[in-house]
Amino acid sequence: MKEILEVLEKDGRATPEEIARMLKKKPQEVRNAIKKYEKEGVILKYKAVINKDLIRDEDSGLRALIEVNIVPQKDAGFDKIAERIYSFPEVTSCYLISGTYDLLVIVEGKNIHTVSSFVAEKLSCLENVRGTTTHFLLKKYKEDGVILKHREENKRIAISY
Amino acid sequence: MKNIISKKVEQMQPSGIRAFFDLVLGMKDIISLGVGEPDFVTPWAIREAGIYSLEQGFTSYTSNKGLYKLRLGLSRYLKAKHKLDYSPEEEILITVGVSEGLDLALRTIINPGDKIVVPQPSYVSYGPVTELAGGLPIYIDTTKDDFKLTPEKLEKAVDKRTKGIILNYPTNPTGISYRRKELEALSRVILKHRLVCICDEVYGDLTYDFEHIPFAGLGGLKKNTIYLNGFSKSFAMTGWRVGFACGPKDIIAGMTKIHQYTIMCVPITSQMAAAEALVSAKKPVEEMKREYRRRRAFVVEELNQMGLSCHNPQGAFYVFPSIKKTGLNSLEFSQKLLKEEKVAVVPGTAFGASGEGYIRISYASGMESLKEALERIKRFLGRIKNAKK
Numbered sequence: 001m002k003e004i005l006e007v008l009e010k011d012g013r014a015t016p017e018e019i020a021r022m023l024k025k026k027p028q029e030v031r032n033a034i035k036k037y038e039k040e041g042v043i044l045k046y047k048a049v050i051n052k053d054l055i056r057d058e059d060s061g062l063r064a065l066i067e068v069n070i071v072p073q074k075d076a077g078f079d080k081i082a083e084r085i086y087s088f089p090e091v092t093s094c095y096l097i098s099g100t101y102d103l104l105v106i107v108e109g110k111n112i113h114t115v116s117s118f119v120a121e122k123l124s125c126l127e128n129v130r131g132t133t134t135h136f137l138l139k140k141y142k143e144d145g146v147i148l149k150h151r152e153e154n155k156r157i158a159i160s161y
Numbered sequence: 162m163k164n165i166i167s168k169k170v171e172q173m174q175p176s177g178i179r180a181f182f183d184l185v186l187g188m189k190d191i192i193s194l195g196v197g198e199p200d201f202v203t204p205w206a207i208r209e210a211g212i213y214s215l216e217q218g219f220t221s222y223t224s225n226k227g228l229y230k231l232r233l234g235l236s237r238y239l240k241a242k243h244k245l246d247y248s249p250e251e252e253i254l255i256t257v258g259v260s261e262g263l264d265l266a267l268r269t270i271i272n273p274g275d276k277i278v279v280p281q282p283s284y285v286s287y288g289p290v291t292e293l294a295g296g297l298p299i300y301i302d303t304t305k306d307d308f309k310l311t312p313e314k315l316e317k318a319v320d321k322r323t324k325g326i327i328l329n330y331p332t333n334p335t336g337i338s339y340r341r342k343e344l345e346a347l348s349r350v351i352l353k354h355r356l357v358c359i360c361d362e363v364y365g366d367l368t369y370d371f372e373h374i375p376f377a378g379l380g381g382l383k384k385n386t387i388y389l390n391g392f393s394k395s396f397a398m399t400g401w402r403v404g405f406a407c408g409p410k411d412i413i414a415g416m417t418k419i420h421q422y423t424i425m426c427v428p429i430t431s432q433m434a435a436a437e438a439l440v441s442a443k444k445p446v447e448e449m450k451r452e453y454r455r456r457r458a459f460v461v462e463e464l465n466q467m468g469l470s471c472h473n474p475q476g477a478f479y480v481f482p483s484i485k486k487t488g489l490n491s492l493e494f495s496q497k498l499l500k501e502e503k504v505a506v507v508p509g510t511a512f513g514a515s516g517e518g519y520i521r522i523s524y525a526s527g528m529e530s531l532k533e534a535l536e537r538i539k540r541f542l543g544r545i546k547n548a549k550k
Contacts, residue, residue, distance in 0.1 A: 007455065011528060018532075021462045022455035159185045159195035159505055161285045161333070 004033055012046040051148045053140065063108050063137040064115050066123065067101040069130040078102060081128045090118045112136070173289055178511045181495060185505045192534040193505040194522045197333065199397040204445035207396065210437030211430050219429050225421040227255025228432045234439040235405055243375050251410040254417050255403065255427050259363045262389040262406040264290050265416040266359045271296040275324035280310040282512035284333045284361070299323070302515040307472055308335040308481065312346045325357035328376060331364040334512045334521040335481040336474020341374050348379050358386045364477040366395035366446070369454045371475065377407065384409050395446055396438045401431040453478050456524040456531060467539045478525040481509065485518040487545050495520060502537040
């Protein structure tokens with residue numbers, strides 16, 4: 001059954017009928033499995049991977065990785081304060097990290113101003129946040145396993161034995 | 162002036178579909194299902210090993226037989242994977258792909274006029290290379306037996322002058338392969354007539370429905386089998402040109418004699434990369450195999466549904482559907498499909514006369530292209546059908 005996930009992870013638009021053919025299963029079987037994955041939260045959502053570098057728009061978005069040092073709370077540890085941080089819509093990812101800081105927060109904003117003001121006015125002001133270090137992302141090379149490049153020309157000769 | 166070209170070369174049959182190939186190569190924006198190599202790029206760990214070897218300055222010749230490191234790696238790999246026992250010192254030779262291995266094997270065993278059995282449809286070079294080596298290819302048509310060579314037909318084809326047989330499985334262009342029992346049945350005939358068996362098993366790792374059994378691993382067969390394999394298909398390394406030949410030491414010694422004078426050695430960068438492939442590419446190789454398996458199921462099902470009946474190939478990345486129902490011959494079908502729908506396939510006749518009425522479709526293409534190409538073929542078939550009415 002896991003192979004359904006392998007197919008969908010490569011191509012979120014593969015239909016249950018197509019997947020059924022690839023895996024020699026019945027379409028209904030695949031449909032049920034997908035539904036189950038969705039229900040269990042194994043499949044969270046389907047989306048396009050967009051290379052924003054190609055959208056020549058001043059405000060096409062800026063991303064920052066922010067290292068956050070926090071004071072853990074009694075009983076709740078890091079989870080509660082993490083929740084307060086990841087609930088902001090500006091936060092696209094949030095991880096608890098081992099090492100010199102605690103949370104790695106990835107923030108997306110329109111431009112440098114929106115991101116900075118989020119850090120200055122929202123994140124840093126939270127009670128248990130001891131300090132932040134912000135790294136602005138300059139260029140994306142690869143994301144979620146996808147190398148962000150134009151589709152390459154076919155290097156193989158069109159016909160061979 | 163005398164004729165420059167030797168009689169032998171002049172008599173070689175040029176591939177009958179060269180013109181069709183040129184047509185394909187001259188066209189833009191086509192979807193090609195005619196490609197005989199993986200659509201994957203060599204896994205990065207392997208490429209990186211090649212680059213690193215260059216940085217380290219490995220730019221020299223290697224021993225004729227190939228880097229010892231690679232032969233040792235292969236010896237262990239074959240032992241672990243197939244329980245094959247080949248000594249890295251005397252029984253393994255690194256070749257420029259299976260192509261060179263095949264040429265060496267044939268030239269090593271053939272005396273003028275010796276016959277070599279070739280089941281057809283077959284890979285294009287078996288016949289011509291046999292002839293170049295002074296042998297006489299004896300073709301056996303397998304189309305009526307699900308493209309498999311049967312012991313009965315083999316028995317019938319063998320006579321006193323038969324020196325050997327070329328067995329290729331999984332087979333290019335049909336994708337069929339043999340189970341242990343079928344191989345054992347063939348091996349009895351081969352042993353009885355003491356034939357040398359040249360086995361091109363380059364698609365062995367791409368076997369989907371059952372375990373691939375190397376011919377040399379069958380009882381009593383190692384002593385007269387030349388096992389040819391390479392990195393091209395399963396490791397997606399076609400352009401590196403690395404293959405290997407394993408066999409009894411006297412045969413390998415013979416092959417090495419020719420190899421040392423004609424090739425000297427396989428490029429060291431490629432050998433270094435191949436050595437890395439044996440240790441670090443298991444995961445990507447398995448992933449590629451799963452992807453091929455899915456595409457195979459998809460393509461076979463789609464083709465059968467649209468009325469191009471095709472058997473289920475057990476390996477490689479080819480299907481070989483019949484197009485007889487369309488009333489067109491292989492070349493006409495392929496040309497028309499190319500012109501009208503911009504989809505390239507290989508006419509079955511490229512693989513011998515018995516391939517008439519079939520086309521070879523390669524599924525070494527991304528799912529997106531496969532879907533689109535199959536859609537176009539379906540449209541094409543619909544049009545032919547209506548035109549006939």
